[in-house]
Amino acid sequence: MRQSVYIEDLDAFSYREAVAQDSALVLIPVGSIEQHGPHMPLNVDVLLSRAMAGQVAEELKALVAAPVVYGYKSQQRSGGGNHLPGTTSLDASTVISIAKTLTLEFARHGVRKLAFLNGHFENYQFLYEGVDLALRELRLAGIEDLKVVLLSYWDFIDDATIAELYPDGFTGWDLEHGGVLETSLMLHLYPEKVDMAEVVDAPPAVMPTYDVLPVRPELTPASGCLSSAAAATAEKGVTLLKRARAGMSAALTSEFGLAER
Template sequence: MPANTVFMEEMDAFTYRSILDRNPIVFVPVGAFEQHGPHMAMCVDAALTKQMAAAVAERVNGIVAAPIIYGYKSQQRSGGGFHLSGTTSLSAATLIGIVKEIVLNLAEDGARRIVFMNGHYENYQFVFEGVDLALHDLKLSGTDDVKIMLMSYWDFVDDETIDRLYPEGFTGWDLEHAGVMETSLMLLFYPDLVNMDKVVIEPPATMPKYDILPINPDYTPASGCLSCAAAASAEKGRILRDVATEHMVGAVLDEFE
């Protein structure tokens, strides 16, 4: 077992219990199992969020719970769509239930400071709902000292960094699916799971301003990517990690210390 790991999955239960005794901040990464084009593995959202959570946890002496590796239905305008093979999605009710039960279990273990870190655009409101329902139940059973924070890591990349990393203009986080940010972070954390030779060179996807069901597959580019990852690099990944981590550490300490 690796000594001093922040990952709960890698700890024995006795070490975990002794760490919980000091009331650490417990980070829960929330990802998705989703196609990320021809150039990246399908694990991206969960894998990156786990690493971003670890980067923050290390700075605040926290720990990282096992990630939720499936997420809410990939939306066509932010993830290419749940119709695509290689995307295995959960319903809203299931994701809400998973989040709620994780909170109740962690609280039962003694966790009192929890951060849900989101890495899949579509998850956010359902994570919020699961957290709120869990806190409601905890309160009814007499536990009212659990505090929970929710965040999506890309919201902590500041405008100055965006200008620096996207000199040709930034299309928005929704179109970043399998684009420069995720690909750069994957090159930093998991270079073996990226093949830059397979990046499709194409303009950003043009999506309608509305959703249509059943999905019209023609709106999603054949690559499944919503913007081009050709400009991605491990160095950009390092900048994104460092900037986002710095701001997340600040926010977490503001709320919990």
């Protein structure tokens, strides 16, 4: 039997054997292709959600599905906006459809424990809708024992960690786009993909508390980042990853009644 937590590395027979077990939990990483400033690549959200899912899966003896690479449109107040070249996004109906289809596919494989691990702020509500539609369809077909958890990794960074890592004040997760959180995690997990010399050290973006369409491009800093990544370090990445991983593992263990390992 081939061994990997990543489903796409397995042969079909090893995969079938793995999901045939009652306790099989499948994690689906969901990212985006989105500008992350001049210092990081477009696929940060894919890389981070997939790597975190891999670590959680090691801990919980779970499996990681091939990631959803594209995500919902970048919003100006949380990702700089969808007007920026490089950012390549899906319509909401497509994201809903992907989440619904994947839920139905894994249900067809026999999986009854499923989790979407989201790495892109704007995806969340559309993943939720897709899962809800899939569960409705499955119920009509008499399948009622599939449980799905949706989570975004930054929701597991607690206040104590925020106080520790942001001694000069925390601007909020929405303005963290391309900032200390993502850059520190990338410096820890994929240092070769980050160029700290390119970081634009500017004050956090000032956004209105409402949206305007079409967007006013001048509201987004030229760097595309909504806060500075200058204070990012690999050490902060270690802490962030540790806390997020522990929080996600605990939530999944509790929700799915997994045995402590």
